[in-house]
Amino acid sequence: MGVTILLSYPVPENKTGPQTVDLLIKRIGALGAVQSGQFLVDCETFSSGPTMGGPPRTVHVLHNSEQPAAVFALLESPGPPPKTVPLVADGLFDLLMLKMSSIYASKKQTRMEARGTRFEIADFLVKIGTVTMSSNFKGVLVEVEYRPCFIAGNCWELMREFMQSFLGSVVQNTPPPYFQVHNRLNDVYQPLDTIQQYLDHFASYRKVAGL
Amino acid sequence: MNVELDALNEALKAVSSLRSCVGNFFLSLSQGVRSEHGEDHRETKYILELQDLVAEISSNMRKVEQTCSSIPLPPDGQINLGNTAHLAHETTQDRQALYSELVGSYKWTDKLHEISNITFGFLAQNVMKRSYNSYLNSSGMNAKRRRLTPSCHNVPISSVETVITAIDRQYQDMNMNVYRPHPSNCHNLQIQVSLGRILRAVISFRGMMIEWVKVKAYNEEFQTDNGQLGQLDLWTNSRHHVFRKITENANAAMLHFYSPTLPDLAVRSFMTWLHSFRSLFTDTCRRCGNHLLCAMPPTWRDFRTLEAFHEDCKP
Amino acid sequence: MAMAQQTVNTAIDSLTAALKSNIIPNQEYFLQGSILDSSVEVLLHRLRGLCDNVDTNLETFHDHEMCFSIRGPNNTQPLQLRVRRSLDHNGMPMQLRYIGQPEIGDKSRPTVLRNSIDIGTSNTVVEFLTELGCRKDFEYSAKGYMFRKGRMKITVFKVFKIDETRKMMSSGGFDALSPLTHSYLVELSVLAPSGQDAIADDMRCFAEQLRPLVQLEKIDYKRLVHGP
Numbered sequence: 001m002g003v004t005i006l007l008s009y010p011v012p013e014n015k016t017g018p019q020t021v022d023l024l025i026k027r028i029g030a031l032g033a034v035q036s037g038q039f040l041v042d043c044e045t046f047s048s049g050p051t052m053g054g055p056p057r058t059v060h061v062l063h064n065s066e067q068p069a070a071v072f073a074l075l076e077s078p079g080p081p082p083k084t085v086p087l088v089a090d091g092l093f094d095l096l097m098l099k100m101s102s103i104y105a106s107k108k109q110t111r112m113e114a115r116g117t118r119f120e121i122a123d124f125l126v127k128i129g130t131v132t133m134s135s136n137f138k139g140v141l142v143e144v145e146y147r148p149c150f151i152a153g154n155c156w157e158l159m160r161e162f163m164q165s166f167l168g169s170v171v172q173n174t175p176p177p178y179f180q181v182h183n184r185l186n187d188v189y190q191p192l193d194t195i196q197q198y199l200d201h202f203a204s205y206r207k208v209a210g211l
Numbered sequence: 212m213n214v215e216l217d218a219l220n221e222a223l224k225a226v227s228s229l230r231s232c233v234g235n236f237f238l239s240l241s242q243g244v245r246s247e248h249g250e251d252h253r254e255t256k257y258i259l260e261l262q263d264l265v266a267e268i269s270s271n272m273r274k275v276e277q278t279c280s281s282i283p284l285p286p287d288g289q290i291n292l293g294n295t296a297h298l299a300h301e302t303t304q305d306r307q308a309l310y311s312e313l314v315g316s317y318k319w320t321d322k323l324h325e326i327s328n329i330t331f332g333f334l335a336q337n338v339m340k341r342s343y344n345s346y347l348n349s350s351g352m353n354a355k356r357r358r359l360t361p362s363c364h365n366v367p368i369s370s371v372e373t374v375i376t377a378i379d380r381q382y383q384d385m386n387m388n389v390y391r392p393h394p395s396n397c398h399n400l401q402i403q404v405s406l407g408r409i410l411r412a413v414i415s416f417r418g419m420m421i422e423w424v425k426v427k428a429y430n431e432e433f434q435t436d437n438g439q440l441g442q443l444d445l446w447t448n449s450r451h452h453v454f455r456k457i458t459e460n461a462n463a464a465m466l467h468f469y470s471p472t473l474p475d476l477a478v479r480s481f482m483t484w485l486h487s488f489r490s491l492f493t494d495t496c497r498r499c500g501n502h503l504l505c506a507m508p509p510t511w512r513d514f515r516t517l518e519a520f521h522e523d524c525k526p
Numbered sequence: 527m528a529m530a531q532q533t534v535n536t537a538i539d540s541l542t543a544a545l546k547s548n549i550i551p552n553q554e555y556f557l558q559g560s561i562l563d564s565s566v567e568v569l570l571h572r573l574r575g576l577c578d579n580v581d582t583n584l585e586t587f588h589d590h591e592m593c594f595s596i597r598g599p600n601n602t603q604p605l606q607l608r609v610r611r612s613l614d615h616n617g618m619p620m621q622l623r624y625i626g627q628p629e630i631g632d633k634s635r636p637t638v639l640r641n642s643i644d645i646g647t648s649n650t651v652v653e654f655l656t657e658l659g660c661r662k663d664f665e666y667s668a669k670g671y672m673f674r675k676g677r678m679k680i681t682v683f684k685v686f687k688i689d690e691t692r693k694m695m696s697s698g699g700f701d702a703l704s705p706l707t708h709s710y711l712v713e714l715s716v717l718a719p720s721g722q723d724a725i726a727d728d729m730r731c732f733a734e735q736l737r738p739l740v741q742l743e744k745i746d747y748k749r750l751v752h753g754p
């Protein structure tokens with residue numbers, strides 16, 4: 001897959017979430033984008049009970065409709081040293097999490113979902129969706145993928161120009177913070193990078209909610 | 212009725228055997244005296260042969276007359292021809308709807324003629340022919356050198372490999388792998404080029420002449436799945452608009468750089484041109500100064516200066 | 527949007543649907559036996575005659591298997607997880623496998639039955655399990671041959687010890703292998719959705735055809751553990 005940048009689009013004071021989404025859809029339509037189906041990214045969070053000993057560990061299990069056969073799991077380990085271990089597995093991993101439900105319990109009230117419409121314009125894939133946490137509206141996310149390029153550092157300027165053309169000043173002139181660590185600008189982009197960006201955004205929405 | 216048909220068949224057979232032996236006679240007559248007739252008395256032998264054939268003709272002739280006379284005439288004096296009798300009917304033009312068809316095909320031919328005239332004029336202005344003769348004709352060189360035939364497709368494969376290795380060494384970020392899809396064919400060679408982490412291309416050579424270019428994304432495979440090692444997929448298009456456009460431009464470049472007298476220079480120039488795509492996603496258009504136009508990066512590179520342009524901005 | 531939208535199902539929804547229609551192969555029927563090194567050639571010949579993949583050469587494999595367990599609360603039965611990776615083919619996905627307690631059943635049941643979930647994963651799985659709180663119980667490498675007969679899988683392999691020092695030295699390359707026994711393990715197994723007991727009878731018939739070279743039987747591990 002190509003380099004993907006995920007941005008949170010702030011909902012203006014006097015507008016609702018769906019209105020904001022409609023506005024963005026109108027703008028991308030004006031650029032000549034063609035609608036091509038729906039998308040869904042969901043995230044369920046499991047954490048270890050007190051019996052495990054030590055500080056609790058958290059496993060985020062994410063699905064992306066763009067990779068329908070895969071399950072992405074990100075384990076936040078308290079360490080030492082604290083780290084995040086990613087795992088890409090096939091669909092039956094969800095069954096295994098069910099088997100482990102006595103050890104890792106799902107926090108249902110923090111289940112997050114980004115759902116919306118996909119658009120294609122030349123080699124760009126744009127997804128505009130709303131984020132909900134246990135069916136409460138949380139915000140608007142815009143995902144832009146430039147499919148022919150795999151090195152974020154190579155196409156950031158080009159993508160910035162594209163994103164600014166319909167998102168305006170919401171787009172910063174420097175690459176998003178996710179790309180500025182671990183030499184991510186020069187690594188080959190993986191589906192897992194998209195998942196991690198979604199997780200980062202979900203986490204900040206949760207923080208706002210105070211969970 | 213049956214008897215009648217049998218007799219008719221008999222008569223037709225007799226006619227065809229008569230025709231065949233008349234044919235034999237004229238064949239023999241046209242060939243004249245042949246070597247089979249030997250050395251001595253060749254003419255006599257030849258005349259005897261002709262006499263035999265004439266005798267055969269007359270016997271067949273008799274047979275035809277006999278069979279004809281044996282055909283019983285139908286009572287009304289006409290032989291029933293069945294459905295074939297209807298062949299001559301329905302000749303009115305209105306009922307055959309021929310007119311509209313004819314008009315259609317006339318229009319079509321007319322259009323074809325017109326379009327081919329335009330194409331001819333267009334092609335005459337833009338010399339894209341790869342044959343040496345027309346090249347020289349158009350530049351008005353003398354007739355003596357015109358007879359030289361292009362030979363760059365006939366270069367031994369080892370020297371092509373040498374040129375490719377030299378080019379490979381020249382560019383750090385451009386790697387080339389050489390494949391020989393048909394080891395028995397000593398002129399065909401394919402190379403797979405990967406340019407940085409931007410694109411991959413497959414280039415098919417006949418001798419020193421580039422025949423075919425296909426450009427794809429860095430992660431798109433050229434290896435075919437059917438397990439035949441060394442077989443590259445020359446046909447499948449890239450999934451991405453950008454690389455389909457570059458493939459088009461690369462084929463134009465391949466024709467532009469083609470030079471029958473200096474084939475290795477043509478290959479070198481083409482590779483230099485292809486190498487300029489290492490900054491495909493970072494270049495801005497020389498004319499409009501933007502990265503994107505119609506959501507596409509600058510996919511055109513000037514052949515001489517290698518400057519980047521959008522498809523619609525190119526000079 | 528005015529146009530009709532077909533919504534995307536969540537992965538959990540499709541998994542639940544798949545579970546309901548019972549198409550997920552989550553049960554393993556299996557039989558085990560062993561054969562001495564000296565006679566394994568004869569068995570391989572017979573298997574080549576009986577099985578489907580005869581047209582190609584003998585299909586070999588060399589895998590490294592690590593067994594993990596994770597304990598739940600209240601000292602319940604630990605969850606067993608196995609990770610397998612191919613040593614012959616680098617860069618292939620690793621296999622994570624959950625294996626439930628084997629059910630031996632009574633005499634009428636022809637094979638052992640156990641729950642099983644096979645998951646292909648990325649190569650971070652060992653670190654993932656370790657950080658998840660799993661403990662590595664043991665590891666070994668298995669090298670041998672595999673055959674296919676319809677849905678049945680037959681493996682004939684030898685179990686080798688993993689030399690820790692050597693593993694450190696040549697990251698993953700196990701050149702000097704020390705076998706655990708002088709015999710090969712023979713396994714006959716089928717992964718199937720639950721309730722397809724007919725396959726077990728097919729397996730018994732197939733096992734009959736390998737007698738007396740190898741006796742494929744239901745092995746009761748509990749009896750082995752508590753044995754004399």
